[in-house]
Amino acid sequence: MNGSKTLTLASLLLAAGIAHAGATLDAIKKNGFIKCGVSDGLPGFSFADEKGNYNGIDVDICRGVAAAVFGDSTKLKFTPLTAKERLTALQSGEIDVLSRNTTWTSSRDSAQGMNFTGVTYYDGQGFLVNKKLGVASAKNLDGATVCVQAGTTTELNLSDYFRSSKMKFTPITYDKSDESAKSLEAGRCDVLTSDQSQLYAQRIKLAKPDDYVVLPEVISKEPLGPVVRHGDDDWFDIVKWTLYVMVNAEELGVNSKNVEEMKKSANPDVKRLLGVEGDKGKDFGLANDWMATVIKQVGNYGEIFERNVGKGSPLKIERGLNALWNQGGLQYAPPVR
Amino acid sequence: MNEPALTPVKPPLWNNPQTRAIAFQVIALIATVAVGLYIFDNTQNNLRRLGIASGFGFLSSPSGFDIIQTLIPYSPTSSYGRVFWVALLNTLLVSVLGIVLATLLGFVIGIARLSKNWLISRLALVYIETFRNIPLLLQIFFWYFAVLRAMPAPRQSLNLGDAAFLNIRGLYLPSPQFQPGFGWVLAAFAVAVGLVWHLKRWAHRRQMATGQQFPTLWVSLALLVGLPLLIYWLAGSPLAWQIPELQGFNFRGGWVVIPEMASLLLALSIYTAAFIAEIVRAGIQSVSHGQTEASLSLGLHSGQTLRLVILPQALRVIIPPLTNQYLNLTKNSSLAAAIGYPDLVSSFAGTVLNQTGQAIECIAITMAVYLTISLLISLLMNTYNRRVALVER
Numbered sequence: 001m002n003g004s005k006t007l008t009l010a011s012l013l014l015a016a017g018i019a020h021a022g023a024t025l026d027a028i029k030k031n032g033f034i035k036c037g038v039s040d041g042l043p044g045f046s047f048a049d050e051k052g053n054y055n056g057i058d059v060d061i062c063r064g065v066a067a068a069v070f071g072d073s074t075k076l077k078f079t080p081l082t083a084k085e086r087l088t089a090l091q092s093g094e095i096d097v098l099s100r101n102t103t104w105t106s107s108r109d110s111a112q113g114m115n116f117t118g119v120t121y122y123d124g125q126g127f128l129v130n131k132k133l134g135v136a137s138a139k140n141l142d143g144a145t146v147c148v149q150a151g152t153t154t155e156l157n158l159s160d161y162f163r164s165s166k167m168k169f170t171p172i173t174y175d176k177s178d179e180s181a182k183s184l185e186a187g188r189c190d191v192l193t194s195d196q197s198q199l200y201a202q203r204i205k206l207a208k209p210d211d212y213v214v215l216p217e218v219i220s221k222e223p224l225g226p227v228v229r230h231g232d233d234d235w236f237d238i239v240k241w242t243l244y245v246m247v248n249a250e251e252l253g254v255n256s257k258n259v260e261e262m263k264k265s266a267n268p269d270v271k272r273l274l275g276v277e278g279d280k281g282k283d284f285g286l287a288n289d290w291m292a293t294v295i296k297q298v299g300n301y302g303e304i305f306e307r308n309v310g311k312g313s314p315l316k317i318e319r320g321l322n323a324l325w326n327q328g329g330l331q332y333a334p335p336v337r
Numbered sequence: 338m339n340e341p342a343l344t345p346v347k348p349p350l351w352n353n354p355q356t357r358a359i360a361f362q363v364i365a366l367i368a369t370v371a372v373g374l375y376i377f378d379n380t381q382n383n384l385r386r387l388g389i390a391s392g393f394g395f396l397s398s399p400s401g402f403d404i405i406q407t408l409i410p411y412s413p414t415s416s417y418g419r420v421f422w423v424a425l426l427n428t429l430l431v432s433v434l435g436i437v438l439a440t441l442l443g444f445v446i447g448i449a450r451l452s453k454n455w456l457i458s459r460l461a462l463v464y465i466e467t468f469r470n471i472p473l474l475l476q477i478f479f480w481y482f483a484v485l486r487a488m489p490a491p492r493q494s495l496n497l498g499d500a501a502f503l504n505i506r507g508l509y510l511p512s513p514q515f516q517p518g519f520g521w522v523l524a525a526f527a528v529a530v531g532l533v534w535h536l537k538r539w540a541h542r543r544q545m546a547t548g549q550q551f552p553t554l555w556v557s558l559a560l561l562v563g564l565p566l567l568i569y570w571l572a573g574s575p576l577a578w579q580i581p582e583l584q585g586f587n588f589r590g591g592w593v594v595i596p597e598m599a600s601l602l603l604a605l606s607i608y609t610a611a612f613i614a615e616i617v618r619a620g621i622q623s624v625s626h627g628q629t630e631a632s633l634s635l636g637l638h639s640g641q642t643l644r645l646v647i648l649p650q651a652l653r654v655i656i657p658p659l660t661n662q663y664l665n666l667t668k669n670s671s672l673a674a675a676i677g678y679p680d681l682v683s684s685f686a687g688t689v690l691n692q693t694g695q696a697i698e699c700i701a702i703t704m705a706v707y708l709t710i711s712l713l714i715s716l717l718m719n720t721y722n723r724r725v726a727l728v729e730r
Binding site for chain 1: 387388401403404413482490505585587589596597675679683688691696
């Protein structure tokens with residue numbers, strides 16, 4: 001781990017010199033694949049199955065970007081990263097895009113030199129406890145030992161929450177979420193705190209998921225989204241609009257199955273989205289029908305959600321805040337125009 | 338007959354070996370500085386281009402996170418600079434304790450390795466070959482995930498005489514609470530130390546003059562323990578103990594040795610002790626057997642032979658490689674990050690780096706600290722080595 005950090009640092013010192021505006025996209029086209037940073041194992045978001053294929057919302061975003069750039073959603077190289085490694089990996093150019101349940105914050109957008117391209121999942125921080133403790137609310141956690149992942153916003157929110165509630169706690173910070181989960185099972189800590197989606201995902205990985213319960217309190221806003229480096233606007237636009245295309249497609253009723261049919265639609269919004277009318281696709285420097293390719297190969301936002309974390313998955317998470325804006329949620333994309 | 342004076346022909350400047358030597362040095366220096374400047378400038382430009390903040394201003398901003406083990410007062414409102422000191426002290430704590438334990442264990446096992454008792458020497462051999470040949474990280478995981486994870490939950494803690502408790506959260510010990518008047522006890526201890534020092538000098542002088550021996554060890558021990566105890570009793574027992582108590586989720590009060598610290602310390606000292614044992618064995622074997630025979634024939638018994646004849650000579654061989662082991666132990670303590678012990682690498686080069694995004698500054702500071710610690714240890718050990726080194730006459 002030290003080695004990789006030193007290597008990252010060295011590349012930050014040296015390789016950064018080669019980069020110039022637009023360099024990321026040029027390099028991607030030259031390499032023929034996109035280097036996508038994902039989680040080191042979070043069911044529903046990015047998780048490698050037994051054959052080594054990655055699945056999840058975060059993975060599908062990268063697949064969408066690959067479909068947009070190359071017309072082929074498999075032209076990807078995944079790099080699994082811990083929470084601690086992820087930001088440096090992006091800064092140093094080890095990856096082109098970070099799609100790893102990362103919270104959008106002001107300091108990451110400014111001082112850390114990154115651009116969040118949108119919100120793939122509106123989340124909030126919660127607590128997972130063993131039912132045996134008999135704790136019904138986070139307000140009863142005074143004096144508890146809490147497992148948390150190092151280098152996350154979660155770590156900061158946790159301190160804020162206990163401080164403002166005038167409660168004490170003992171933090172145990174691990175690099176990997178698996179270690180936190182194992183420690184919770186072993187009883188090293190009473191509580192595991194993370195984004196709620198992660199808690200549900202961690203719970204199904206435990207030996208006895210039914211012994212554990214997620215407390216009702218949500219103590220923070222955690223808008224999770226893909227991140228790129230500062231200074232490469234063309235690349236930023238492509239990643240940003242890949243997500244918007246997926247959301248727009250859901251809103252317009254276009255999905256991976258009906259996309260060819262919908263090309264015949266009379267709706268001008270659909271026509272522009274699918275590249276039947278106008279040059280909206282070409283404006284990105286990509287094929288005119290790249291948006292249709294993304295939808296065809298990866299799907300619209302609703303499909304991606306249900307397949308990975310919703311009804312079609314073991315997680316069974318409700319759409320909630322992640323429903324479309326016209327269905328009571330927050331997912332809203334600017335129009336293709 | 339006038340011979341022309343033989344004036345040496347002055348070689349041209351570029352053929353003068355001395356000038357050349359200096360010129361090459363200057364060129365090498367300029368090249369090094371130039372490369373350094375280039376890297377520095379390049380880094381600055383790129384950080385600016387990527388919009389990443391640089392400089393050390395972040396050290397005074399509040400950290401916002403908690404740390405499990407702090408030797409100095411710390412809260413989430415403390416600065417990142419404070420995190421640095423907390424983390425550094427945690428690193429030093431585990432390194433110093435590790436060095437002391439590894440040295441004690443290593444010397445015992447190294448001497449046991451040479452024991453005439455077959456069983457003892459074989460046991461020492463098995464210890465050395467086992468722990469020396471298993472990677473340290475695995476040993477840390479073994480202690481942390483296999484041994485200390487098997488401890489009971491807080492409510493089922495192992496009760497050690499109603500004062501200390503052992504469970505999966507750590508070892509809870511009673512902590513001393515100093516009452517007014519305890520200062521006298523400390524003063525008594527200081528006086529005892531002074532007396533012992535004088536006693537040793539006096540006993541040495543007397544032995545040199547008359548050959549009579551004085552039981553310095555026992556008298557010193559009696560002084561060091563007895564005098565403070567007497568004052569403690571006279572001052573009315575000015576010391577209370579805070580016993581840890583089970584409250585809510587955990588024990589509260591007293592001192593706690595967290596399992597992260599315990600497993601790191603165990604693994605570091607047991608692993609390094611195996612190397613130290615081999616160094617000690619080699620050192621002792623480097624002293625020729627004639628020395629032992631001479632010493633025994635002078636009437637010294639085997640303990641005295643070891644203490645007065647063999648070890649002082651063996652130390653000359655032992656100290657330099659021992660220094661290496663101390664340096665290794667200190668640097669290996671950075672594996673703490675793997676089990677969540679809040680050392681310098683885990684808390685500062687890990688969490689702080691991540692929360693601020695200032696990778697270059699954090700890594701540079703951390704590297705500078707390890708370099709400084711290592712150089713300090715080398716300096717101390719070299720000074721000691723110079724004192725025990727063979728004085729050639």
